[in-house]
Amino acid sequence: MAEIQIKNVAKTFGAYQALHDINLTIQDQEFMVLLGASGCGKTTLLRIVAGLETATTGEVWIGGRRIDHLPPKDRGIAMVFQNYAVFPHLTVFENIGFGLRMQKLPNDEVKRRVERTAELMHIEQLLKRYSGELSGGQRQRVAVARALAMEPDVILMDEPLSNLDALLRMEMRAELKGVLAESNTTAIYVTHDQVEAMSMADRISVMHQGKIVQAASPIEVYRNPAAEFVAGFIGNPPMNFLPATPSGNGKWTVGGQDMNGPVSSETLKFAIRPEDLRPSETGLKATAKVVEPLGAHLLVTCDVEGALFRAVLDSDMTVKPGDVLTLAPQTDRVRWFNPETTLAVA
Amino acid sequence: MNARVLPYVLILPVTLFLCLFFLYPFLLVSKQAFSTGSGFTLDNFREVTSYWKFPTTLRNTFLLAAAVVPVQLALALLMATMVNKMQKGRDLILYVWTIPLGISDLAAGIIWLAIFEQSGFLNSMMNGLGIVDKPVNLLTFQNPGLVFLAIALAEIWRATAIMLVILVAGIGLIPKEYYEAAEVFGASPWKRFTRITLPLLRPSLQTALVLRVILAFEIFAVVAALGGTLFPVLMGETYAYQFDLLNSGAAAAMALIILAISIGFTLIILRLLRVPKGATI
Structure with missing residues (x-):
């Protein structure tokens, strides 16, 4: 059992507050992705769990044991670094076996575990090579194998795929997910890439300015963003927002059109994903500005009463800049946000 | 100018300078070492190596290098690691530690002589503390160990910084991530x-x-200042052949022997500390 509990963790660097009162529980064997833009504190949080950084306040528990005062080696963790940190003076074999040697395991046990994990990562033919003789992707595999060889309770990954080219990243994404699922470890995975987060995670914690804005399953984060930031950060293109004025009794005026919405007397923001719009007889009047045929679909950037608005339409449609489209939002996909708190309104 | 020719043109002045003032004199010295006036001969080498003092000078030079270099290496590593860990005042400490580098080896020898000689600081201190009744002459033939110690101390004080600066630069190049991974x-x-x-x-x-x-095998001025003739070393003997005995053939032979030893040790060091084939550091 390796449930991770992060309790009231905060971190300041001088006058700068990197993390504000973080509370997060990660289930045993769960794959948790910390997602956010650079500088949001996701790597700092990972490093606090790893023991490479000390929290200013708060506690970290792994498997029912408080570990924030322990050195990294006593926490039952292994880590994959962004730049791999594969030691250049050691062979692939000795790199994978580094942690096992530090634990003073007998030679045959080291050999068994190194060979097993190397096979798992398909690098068994590279064991005698040095890091300088490997490609970026192979180095990445060595870094993962080194972590897996430790048979850790928790595996921590800091943007492990960010230095790979796009095709290799896609391949490794799927492979890493499979390998980790089989290893029965709890994983924390830091990334700024939402596609990586969506495709790999059991749960995503979206971070912004040192806080966790939402922690939920990928589909929940996508469908029901808890805050405007999440709605704008996840999804490519991101969610559309339009100002909405109440006309009483759950009726709203959005972009000059009447809509049904929550009962509220305050001004709210109406939000809809670009792919949840259909051309229709009635709906929002949108003037097309830029039309981008993307093959699978058509991305149209429009103007709705002066606001930027994007629609993902069927690739069969013919739209020219200057055309006025009538777009009907799919009603069950419409979301509402409070502009004051930026939080979602039910 | 043609981009392929330009680099060679740019290094030409240095190359000419080295040929004229280094390679040419070196060839002259070699010629001198291998001749006594009548063609090629090894007589000069036979003469210097069969002299009764030669084994002593060789042993002294090696002993000194063996005592000084490992201590300097350990000290330089320790100091470089400490400097690297410092957040503030790093440069100041580095400057202070490298001050001895700016002092000539003879001056360094004289500074330590001022400490160890009969009227020196050490005697004044021991006298003041009542350890000795009157100042004693420490650096005499009766105290060979003390003479050796004084020379070794002066050398360590003087020349550790040259290793320090190289190692500080080297440690600074090692990425932090390797330490975190470890x-x-x-x-x-x-x-x-x-x-x-x-x-x-x-x-x-x-x-x-x-x-x-290499510098340890070339030690001369510090020994001359602190040990005089009590502790003969290879370079001192070379000096004596050239200027006291006016035997430039023998001096040239001694110089080549020192060169051969230096080359030998350079090869050993390069071999021992070689980077494994394929590893990139």
């Missing part, structure tokens, strides 16, 4: 030093050691 995978601070710092520092260690060992 820490996460269970390496203690000592293990991180022996398993990460030392191997990754090999190129710098090579440079520092080669430079220091």
Whole structure:
């Protein structure tokens, strides 16, 4: 059992507050992705769990044991670094076996575990090579194998795929997910890439300015963003927002059109994903500005009463800049946000 | 100008300078060493190596290098690691530690002579503390160990900084991530030093050691100031052949012997600290 509990963790660097009162529980064997833009504190949080950084306040528990005062080696963790940190003076074999040697395991046990994990990562033919003789992707595999060889309770990954080219990243994404699922470890995975987060995670914690804005399953984060930031950060293109004025009794005026919405007397923001719009007889009047045929679909950037608005339409449609489209939002996909708190309104 | 020719044109002045003032004199010295006036001969080498003092000078030089260089290496590594860990005042400390580099070796010898001689600081202190009744002459033939110690101390004080600056630069080049990875995978601070710092520092260690060992075999002024003739070394004997005995053939032979020893040790150091084939450090 390796449930991770992060309790009231905060971190300041001088006058700068990197993390504000973080509370997060990660289930045993769960794959948790910390997602956010650079500088949001996701790597700092990972490093606090790893023991490479000390929290200013708060506690970290792994498997029912408080570990924030322990050195990294006593926490039952292994880590994959962004730049791999594969030691250049050691062979692939000795790199994978580094942690096992530090634990003073007998030679045959080291050999068994190194060979097993190397096979798992398909690098068994590279064991005698040095890091300088490997490609970026192979180095990445060595870094993962080194972590897996430790048979850790928790595996921590800091943007492990960010230095790979796009095709290799896609391949490794799927492979890493499979390998980790089989290893029965709890994983924390830091990334700024939402596609990586969506495709790999059991749960995503979206971070912004040192806080966790939402922690939920990928589909929940996508469908029901808890805050405007999440709605704008996840999804490519991101969610559309339009100002909405109440006309009483759950009726709203959005972009000059009447809509049904929550009962509220305050001004709210109406939000809809670009792919949840259909051309229709009635709906929002949108003037097309830029039309981008993307093959699978058509991305149209429009103007709705002066606001930027994007629609993902069927690739069969013919739209020219200057055309006025009538777009009907799919009603069950419409979301509402409070502009004051930026939080979602039910 | 043609981009392929330009680099060679740019290094031409230096090359000419080295040929004229280094290679040419070196060839003259070699010629002198291998001749006594009538063609090629090894007589000069036979003469210097069969002289009764030669084994002593050779032994003294090696002993001194063997005593001084390892201490300097350990000290330089320790100091470089400390400097590297410092947040503030790093440059100031580095400047202070490298002050001895700016002092000539003879001046360094004289500074330490001022400490050890009969009217020196050490005697004044011991006298003041009542350890001795009257100032004693420490650096005499009756105290060969003390003479050796004084020379070794002066050398360590004087020439550790040259290794320090090379190692500080080398340690600074090792990425922090390697240490973090080693820490996460269970390496203690000592293990991180022996398993990460030392191997990754090999190129710098090579440079520092080669430079220091060569200089150790060329030791002269510090020995002359502190030991005089009590502690004969190879370079001192070379000086004596050239200027006291006016035997430039023998002096040239001694110079070539020192060169051969230096080359030999350079090769040994390069071999011992070589980077494994395929590894990129």
